[in-house]
Structures are given as structure tokens and as C-alpha cells.
Amino acid sequence: MKYRKLGSSGIEVSDISLGSWLTYSGGVEKAQSIACVHRALDVGITLIDTANIYGKGAAETVLGEALAGVKRENYVLATKLYFPMTETDKGLSRAQIEKQLEASLKRLKVDYVDLYQCHRYDHDAPLEETMEALSAALRSGKTRAIGFSEWPVEKIRAATEMAGVEKFVSSQPQYSMLWRKPEAEVIPYCAAHGISQIVWSPLAQGILTGKYRPGAPPPAGSRATSATMGHFLQDLGERRAVLDAVQAMAGLAAQAGLTLAQFALAWVLRLENVASAIIGASRPEQIDENVVASDARVDPALFAQAEALLAPVLQAV
Numbered sequence: 001m002k003y004r005k006l007g008s009s010g011i012e013v014s015d016i017s018l019g020s021w022l023t024y025s026g027g028v029e030k031a032q033s034i035a036c037v038h039r040a041l042d043v044g045i046t047l048i049d050t051a052n053i054y055g056k057g058a059a060e061t062v063l064g065e066a067l068a069g070v071k072r073e074n075y076v077l078a079t080k081l082y083f084p085m086t087e088t089d090k091g092l093s094r095a096q097i098e099k100q101l102e103a104s105l106k107r108l109k110v111d112y113v114d115l116y117q118c119h120r121y122d123h124d125a126p127l128e129e130t131m132e133a134l135s136a137a138l139r140s141g142k143t144r145a146i147g148f149s150e151w152p153v154e155k156i157r158a159a160t161e162m163a164g165v166e167k168f169v170s171s172q173p174q175y176s177m178l179w180r181k182p183e184a185e186v187i188p189y190c191a192a193h194g195i196s197q198i199v200w201s202p203l204a205q206g207i208l209t210g211k212y213r214p215g216a217p218p219p220a221g222s223r224a225t226s227a228t229m230g231h232f233l234q235d236l237g238e239r240r241a242v243l244d245a246v247q248a249m250a251g252l253a254a255q256a257g258l259t260l261a262q263f264a265l266a267w268v269l270r271l272e273n274v275a276s277a278i279i280g281a282s283r284p285e286q287i288d289e290n291v292v293a294s295d296a297r298v299d300p301a302l303f304a305q306a307e308a309l310l311a312p313v314l315q316a317v
Contacts, residue, residue, distance in 0.1 A: 001014050001015070001016065001043065001044030001045065001291060001294050001295075002014070002015050002294045002295060003015065003046070004196070004274075004275045004276065005196070005275070006076075006115070006145065006169055006170055006196050006198075006275050006276075007145075007147075007168070007169030007170055007190075007194045007195045007196040007275070008167065008169055008194030008195075009144070009145045009169040011076060011114060011115070011144060011145055011169070012046075012076075013046060013047040013076050013198075013275050013276045014044055014045045014046045014047050014076075014276060014294070015269055015274075015275065015276050015277065015294050016045055016265065016276065016277055016279060016290060016291050016293065016294050017045060017046075017047035017048065017049055017198065017276040017277065017278045017279070018036070018037065018040040018045050018047070018048050018049070018278070018279060018280075018281065018287070019049045019050075019200065019278040019279065019280050020033075020048070020049065020050040020051075020054055020059040020062070020063060020280075021051070021054055021059070021200070021280065022054075022280060023036070023280045023281065023282055024036075024037075024050075024054070024055075024058075024059045024062045024063065025054035025055025025058045025059040025062075026055045026058055027282070028282050030062055030065075032282065032283070033062050033066065034062065034065065034066040035284055036281045036282070036283070036284055036286075036287060037063065037066035037067065038066065039281075039284035039287050039288070040281070040287050041070065041074065041075065043287060043288065043291050044291070044294075045287070045291065046074070046075050046076050047075075047076045047078065047198070047276050048063060048067070048075055048076070048077055048078065049078045049079075049172075049198065049200075049278050050063055050077075050078070050079050050080075050108075051079055051080035051081070051083075051117075051119055052079060052080065052081050052083075052085060052100055052103065052104050052107075053080075053081075053082075053083040053084075053085065053119065056085060057085070057103070057107050060079060060104055060107035060108050061107045063077075063108060064107050064108045064109035064110075065109075067108070067109070067110075068109060072110065076114040076115070077108065077110060077113045077114050077115070078113065078114060078115035078116075078117060078147075078170075078198070079104045079108065079113050079115075079116065079117070080116070080117040080118065080119040080149060080172075081096065081097065081100040081101070081104070081116075081117075081118070081119060082118055082119035082120045082122060083119055083120070085100065085103075091122045091124055091125050092118055092121075092122035092125045092129075092130040092133075093122075093125045093129060093130070093133075094129050094130075094132070094133040096125075097130070097133040097134060097137060098133065098137075101113075101116060101137055101142055101143070105142065111141075111142075112141055112142050112143060112144065113142070113143050113144075114143070114144045114145065115143065115144065115145050115146070115147055115169075115170060116134065116137060116138075116142075116143035116145075116146055116147070117146070117147040117148055117149055117170065117172060118130065118134075118146075118147070118148040118149065118151070119149050119150075120149065120150055120151070121148070121150075121151045121152060121155050127155065127158055127159060127162070128162065128165075131159055131162055131165040131166075132165060134146045134165070134166065135164075135165045135166040138166045139166070145169045145170065146166060146167075146168055146169070146170075147168055147169060147170030147171065147172060147195075147198070148168055148170075148171060148172070149171070149172035149173070149200075150172070150173060150174070151171070151186075153185040153186055153189050156168070156171070156186070156189060156190070156195070157189065160193050160195075167194070168195055169194065169195060169196065170195060170196050170197070170198050170275070171186060171190050171195050171196070171197050171198070172197070172198045172199070172200055172278075173186055173187075173197060173199065173200070174199075174200055174201050175187075175197065175199040175200075175201075175202065175268060175274075176199075176201060176202045176203065176204045176208060176264065176268065177204070177208060177264050177267050177268075177306065177307070177310055178204045178207065178208065178242065178310060178313070178314060179201070179204065179314075180314060182197070187271070187273055190273060191272075191273040196273060196274070196275035196276075197271070197273055197274045197275060198274075198275055198276045198277075198278060199268055199274055199276070199277045199278060200278045201278075202264065202265055202268045202277040202278065202279070203261055203264055203265070203279070204264075207239075207242065207243070207246060208246060208260060208261065208264035209259075209260055209261040209264075210246055210247060210249075210250060210259075210260035210261075212243055212246075213243065213247065214240050214243040214244050214247065241312070241313045242313045245309050245310050245312070245313045246260065246310075248309050249263070249306050249309055249310070252302045252305055252306050252309075255299075255302055256296065256298045256299065256302055258292070258293070258296055258298070259289060259292075261289060261290060261293075262289065262290065262292050262293040262296060263293075263296075263298070263302075263306070265277050265279070265290060265293035265296075266293045266296040266298050267298075267303055267306070269293060269294070269296075270298075270300075270303065277293075
């Protein structure tokens with residue numbers, strides 16, 4: 001496992017991280033979820049990412065149980081807020097940041113998180129109020145750093161230029177070989193201002209693993225067959241061109257000595273500004289496969305060929 005610095009902070013994170021969005025919020029049985037967390041730690045993953053909204057606190061609760069007894073310095077814990085926990089508890093106001101952070105700490109059974117993130121931008125809360133509340137949380141020791149997910153670049157810029165507040169060190173965008181929109185503005189701006197990317201869905205909900213084949217039903221036990229985790233994959237039958245293009249990459253991955261999943265993760269990690277790629281895992285052996293990408297060395301020419309294969313279908317994802 002390799003480790004990278006998280007933006008301008010002093011925090012180091014594993015370049016493969018473990019997420020808990022659909023998996024540990026109810027999609028995977030608790031004992032299996034805990035087994036996955038323990039396997040992740042065993043193979044050198046240090047960054048664990050979650051959010052209060054995942055299962056309305058369920059994922060944080062499972063992680064609190066899974067991490068009980070693990071030395072606090074052995075993992076980097078990140079969580080988020082913004083989405084409605086109740087009809088009235090939502091957004092990024094000062095009151096919500098204070099309330100939701102306390103609730104997350106209680107569910108996670110820790111005194112602090114390493115990274116507290118704004119899950120989306122809140123157009124109903126003044127940015128100054130949000131940044132002042134996040135700064136207070138950092139200065140109180142309840143978080144070591146602050147970040148955001150899927151913010152428009154003009155709001156990132158406004159926060160970066162604001163005086164008297166703490167600075168963001170991380171951005172969490174969707175980014176993969178099939179979703180490259182952050183390359184236009186967000187990644188260049190962040191790279192110039194000490195903000196790293198922690199990428200979600202680097203395998204495009206599993207499409208880039210190659211498990212979903214054109215014209216074939218999804219394999220049994222895959223995310224696409226799950227009632228709780230498969231709602232982003234319900235239209236696989238309409239994505240024939242995407243699935244064909246992914247299968248065409250298999251030979252390129254093989255030339256690199258990698259599986260398709262490892263190849264796709266290595267592509268994301270080719271960027272210095274990407275501190276970590278978040279994987280989801282329903283089984284410990286999935287973690288074993290994915291972490292190989294951390295140390296993969298791929299000829300850039302293979303990546304260029306893969307990008308050419310996928311270029312016609314980027315807008316179809």
C-alpha cells in the first residue's frame with residue numbers, strides 16, 4: 001500500500017480507501033461489513049470514508065463497532081453532513097454543523113474525526129457561516145481537517161479566498177475512466193490550492209470491473225442484483241455501448257498484468273492530485289484485489305489506448 005499527503009494538511013492517507021455508502025448502510029450484513037473493515041486495515045488501508053446520511057446513521061454505527069478496540073492512530077476517519085437526517089435537520093448552517101458532528105462522533109464512538117466534509121453545497125446557508133462553523137470544529141479538535149464533495153468551482157474559490165477561516169484540504173468528486181468532468185475545472189483549481197481529491201465511484205458502480213457483460217444478465221450476488229444497492233445500475237441493458245467498450249479494455253489491462261478493476265483504479269491514481277480512490281466492498285476478497293492497484297505501474301500508452309476506446313461512450317454513462 002502506498003500513502004499520499006492529503007492536500008496542505010499533515011495527514012497521510014492510503015491511496016486506496018474504504019467507503020461505506022451503499023454497502024455498510026444496510027446493503028451488506030453487519031458481520032460481513034465488519035469483516036471487510038478489518039481486512040482493509042490488515043492490508044494497509046487507513047482511510048475509512050462515511051457520512052451521516054448513509055442509512056441515516058447506520059453506516060457510522062457499523063463503523064463505530066468495527067473500529068472499536070483499534071488504535072485510533074491506525075486509521076483516518078472521514079465523515080460528511082448536508083443531506084436531510086430529518087425534515088428539519090439538513091444543510092450546512094452553524095447549528096447543523098455543530099449538531100451533526102456531535103451525532104456522528106457518538107455513532108462512530110470517537111472523540112474526533114480526521115476529516116469533516118460538506119456532502120454538497122448548501123445554497124440556503126451563507127458560505128461565511130458554514131466556513132466559520134467548520135473552522136470552529138477544527139479549532140476545537142473535533143476534526144483535524146475539512147473538505148467538501150461535489151462543490152461548484154466558484155464556491156470552492158470563494159471559500160479558498162475567504163479570510164479568517166480554515167482552508168479545505170480535500171475534494172470528493174465522482175471520477176473514473178467513465179466520468180471525467182472534474183478534470184475541466186475542479187481538479188486544476190484544487191491542484192493549485194493545496195486541495196487533494198478523494199475520489200468516489202472510481203469503478204463506476206462496478207461497471208469498470210467488467211463483471212457486467214453486454215447482453216448477459218448481471219452475475220448473481222452482484223450490486224446490480226441487489227434491491228438495496230442496485231438502483232444506479234437498473235438500466236444496464238440500455239448501456240450496451242458502454243459495456244462493449246469496457247470489455248474491449250480487457251486486453252489492455254491484461255498487458256499491464258492487471259484485472260480491469262485494478263487497471264481502472266490505477267488510472268485514477270495516475271494523477272498526483274488524487275490522494276485516494278474510495279472502493280466499496282461486500283466481501284474481503286474484493287479488497288484484496290483492489291489494493292493491488294496501489295503499487296501498479298502502467299505504461300501511459302495503455303491508458304491512452306483505453307481512453308480512446310471509452311471516448312465515444314463518456315456521455316452515455
